[in-house]
Amino acid sequence: MTRAAPPLLKGAAVLVAAALVLLNLGALAAVAWRAEGGAGWGAADWAALRFTLWQACLSAVFSVALAIPVARALARRRFAGRGALIVLMGTPFILPVLVAVIGLLAVMGRNGLMNDLLALAGLPRLSIYGLQGVVLAHVFFNLPLAVRLLLQGWARIPAEHLRLAAALGFGASARFRHVEGPMLARVVPGALAVVFLICLTSFAVALTLGGGPRATTLELAIYQAFRFDFDLGHAALLAAVQAGIGLAALLLLARLTLPEGRVAGLDRLAPPAPGGLARVLDGAAIGASALFLLVPLGMVLIRGLPWLGDLSAVVWWAALRSVATAALSTALLAVFAGVLTLIALTRRWPEALGMAALTASPLVIGTGLFLIVNPWVDPARLALPVTALVNAAMALPFALRALLPAARRAEADFARLSASLGLSAGAHARLVLWPRLRRPAGFALGLGAALSMGDLGVIVLFAQTGNETLPMQMHRLMGAYRSGESAGAAVLLLALSLGAFVALERMVGGRDAET
Amino acid sequence: MLRLEGVEIAQGSFRLTADLEVSPGARVAVMGPSGAGKSTLLGAIAGFLPLARGNILCQGQRIDTLPPAARPLSILFQDHNLFPHLSLFDNVALGLDPSLRLTQAQRQAVATALQETGLSGLEDRKPAQLSGGQIGRAGLARVLLRARPLILLDEPFAALGPALKRQMLALVGRIVGETGATLLMITHDPQDARLLCDQTLVVAEGRASPPAPTEALLADPPPELAAYLGA
Structure with a gap:
């Protein structure tokens, strides 16, 4: 019992899907079109x-x-x-x-x-x-x-099996053979x-x-x-x-x-673990x-x-560009993931689309996009938007893996109740879906922001001197053997990535969302 | 009041037919073996399952073409009757306004319903902080507030102990008495049927039979009910 998707949402879903398919397939097509035949494939490529x-x-x-x-x-x-x-x-x-x-x-x-x-x-x-x-x-x-x-x-091994193993006096090898081995x-x-x-x-x-x-x-x-x-x-x-x-x-x-x-059920009572050598090895x-x-x-x-106080202006500018890129990427991710999650309540295809992006390679997509835009625009001018777009597409599978199960569960548990009370689509989204989804949404967006902030991928194909992101600038510093300043930049990048993750998880996810 | 005309519900290879009428203000127990289709029957009346054939009429109007919320009924499920992230007050208030933008008069009405079901003072609690009995009462408070002419209960009290369940059934009896509503209630326990329902409807072997007086039915059960009751 799930309400039909409103037409506007369907339209948005088609747009998002088309954008993602174009991003992947369009890039692939461009790559295939420009790829030279087998002659160009040398020993170094085999290696x-x-x-x-x-x-x-x-x-x-x-x-x-x-x-x-x-x-x-x-x-x-x-x-x-x-x-x-x-x-x-x-x-x-x-x-x-x-x-x-x-x-x-x-x-x-x-x-x-x-x-x-x-x-x-x-x-x-x-x-x-x-x-x-x-x-x-x-x-x-x-x-x-x-x-x-x-x-x-390990958490899924039934507690009874562990108790049984203890009751029957299993040694390490028997426990491994009958309990842990099959699980592994x-x-x-x-x-x-x-x-x-x-x-x-x-x-x-x-x-x-x-x-x-x-x-x-x-x-x-x-x-x-x-x-x-x-x-x-x-x-x-x-x-x-x-x-x-x-x-x-x-x-x-x-x-x-x-x-x-996800790790759950780790804190249940289990029989005492073996002492002696096993204890020492576990500790080690x-x-x-x-x-x-x-x-x-x-x-x-x-x-x-x-070094944090002595970072050059170039590094700070790069950090600013990284923050802007991550912000744009997170906004795109929110749109992609939001639309696909809502449409996934009535359709199956968003899952496959999300998983397909899991094995796509950023550099392949980057190469393809470069080939597509190169005749028209200077790729360097598009470095940051393209990076943001590719980062959002790369984070999408993880976002969907967090959001879809929660959305499906909310729908399975409450769609009938919502329909029987006559909640409109808007009220259903505000009162039922959002409270159940905000925690996974906060996690997904935080993850997307952190991944984008720290990403060193497509940007290296597009950027020239003057529009580096922070990771790219760090790579420059490392290449110039300025290890002190690169460590300083690393601390800055670490703070930005973790900060973005924590901030979004808190802000979007709420402190005590749901139950 | 409620009429099922040549109704057939199909779910995969499962089929359930019903051709029956429930008189206004009747309290009907729905009994039958597990898997016979009791919940399916209520789900179809409430609008969660499409009919393969037939019509459902309520007070002379066809309702099987209406969306669930537009049907003149309230339903309580076995569980998930409350949203875990909303307060008790909001959960009950949803019965008046699904967008939760209440007027002062509506807030007062919610407060009254809570008072009548013995839930005053618990307004701000989340369902996780309520006992099983309080959760049952909250569902009933919403039913009371909605005041629809037909009430469907899909075993919402199945998980409660005997004493608590009797309390809930007494509350159901009071609400039905106050609102004059017609009641359809799934139950496994002949005692429940005797306690609250003057009539009983048997669902078995792919068919929902017309309601019959409970005492007579239990005293001389038809074979499929006798097999289920073990009597």
């Missing part, structure tokens, strides 16, 4: 394709494998700060990539903490650049994600797939920690063909291959049920993961805070 797949595999395997002991320890131990640590596991998602990279460099870079320790011990310094650096950064971002996905699996067999493939997909379109990490013939992803190769050779045909060919991988990934995605990221897993996440961020703050 980029291999590296893209290989680093994504390694990142997925390491992230998930390391997440298993951490998730198990978090699931069965109770300690002060456990809740905070689980929340911390959610933050890398809104952490700007470059902030994390600067943190990792401060710990494991040439003059980082770890190499200093190695040097003290008389060992040779290790390099973070190349495959190991790319995978390390990806694990930094995706280990927490994998931990949260696996925690969900269900959850791990989905977690591997999610991390693999995320790493497929990695650009900013490869740009800063990879590079060279041995560590270039396809996305990075697109950028290089663009920027260094200005070979649009070659860039388009690379983009077409990346798009093909994305499409294959999309088909893979459709066959897997993806685990949910929790401690190591916390250090792995916190030390790089701490180093960013330690190195960057003193």
Whole structure:
């Protein structure tokens, strides 16, 4: 029992859908049209394709494998700060990539903490650049994600099974075989797939920690063909291959049920966890993961805070442009997600549209848009609006995943009551839908703002000197070895991203929305 | 009062037919095995399910073509009768004005309905802060306020204990008495039917039978009701 959508809403939905399809397919068409045939595909491109797949595999395997002991320890131990640590596991998602990279460099870079320790011990310094650096950064971002996905699996083990295992005196191996193993067999493939997909379109990490013939992803190769050779045909060919991988990934995605990221039911009573060695190992897993996440961020703050007063005007201007871009992007996201959520109450297609955007690559879309606008307008003039638009499209799948279930539940629970009381469409939206949706809406918009604020993607194709965003300016500073000022800019970017997320989540979501 | 003429409701392979009349002011218990279609019948009368065939008339007017809110009836579901994010007052006030822009007189009417259902002083509470009995009363306060000539109850008190349920049924009896409304009430318990309903309507084997006097029906149940009651 759902009311029919008003005509105005239907019109808006068609417009939004058309814009998104044009954005994706139009860009693809432009790319395909300009792509040069097989002749342009050289050894370096094969290497980029291999590296893209290989680093994504390694990142997925390491992230998930390391997440298993951490998730198990978090699931069965109770300690002060456990809740905070689980929340911390959610933050890398809104952490700007470059902030994390600067943190990792401060710990494991040439003059980082770890190499200093190695040097003290008389060992040779290790390099973070190349495959190991790319995978390390990806694990930094995706280990927490994998931990949260696996925690969900542990939370779903029926408490009776745990009690039964305790009552029957299962040892570690029996418990693993009968209780934890079967759960992991269900959850791990989905977690591997999610991390693999995320790493497929990695650009900013490869740009800063990879590079060279041995560590270039396809996305990075697109950028290089663009920027260094200005070979649009070659860039388009690379983009077409990346798009093909994305499409294959999309088909893979459709066959897997993806685990949910939401963590619930973790605080129920469970039988006491085993002591002894298991206790020590759990403590080590929790401690190591916390250090792995916190030390790089701490180093960013330690190195960057003193610089905050000495940032050059260029950095502040870039920050202003970033804020403007994020604001525009969030507004677009609000329109896209709002219209699609409302129309999704009566139709199925918005979900598919949202998911399709999940595997799209920003650089492919960027390349396509560049090819489309280049004959007409100077692309540099469109750098910020295009970045905002692409960011909104990229954040849309996450927004829809937050909003659609809440909207469907509100409709399932209350549409009949609303109809029987004769609530008009406007009253229904104001009194029923909005109170149920404002919390996920606040989360979605906060996420969109933070992602846009920290994004280093399409902007590098479009922007020239003079209209950089803050992440792009940071990349410039890093390239010029001004590590102090880049750390200062990182602190600024971190504050802006987190600030935007928290502000929107509070303002839109309300402090005590619903129930 | 309420007439179902050659009504047929189809849901997948499930079919329910009804050809019956309910007299004005009657209190009718709707009984029958689980899955027989009791909720389906009420859902169709309330306008949540389309008819495959037939007409529904209320006070001589066809109502099966009207949207749910325009039908001269109030319905209470098994649960989700209150919006969890609205206060008790607003939840009840929705019965008067679905956009919640109330005049002073309307606010007074809401306050009176709350008083009559024993909910005064709880106006600002959210449903999560109310007991099961208070939630039941809130639903009934809204029914009272709407004062529609037909009341449909789809087991809104099923989750309450026996004593509380009897209280609710007494309140229903009072509201029906005050407003002169006609009542259709789904129940599993012959006691409920005896307590409140002079007539009973059996839904079984794809058919809703015309209402018959409750005492006689329970004393000498037709085979499908006898099987359900285990008597």
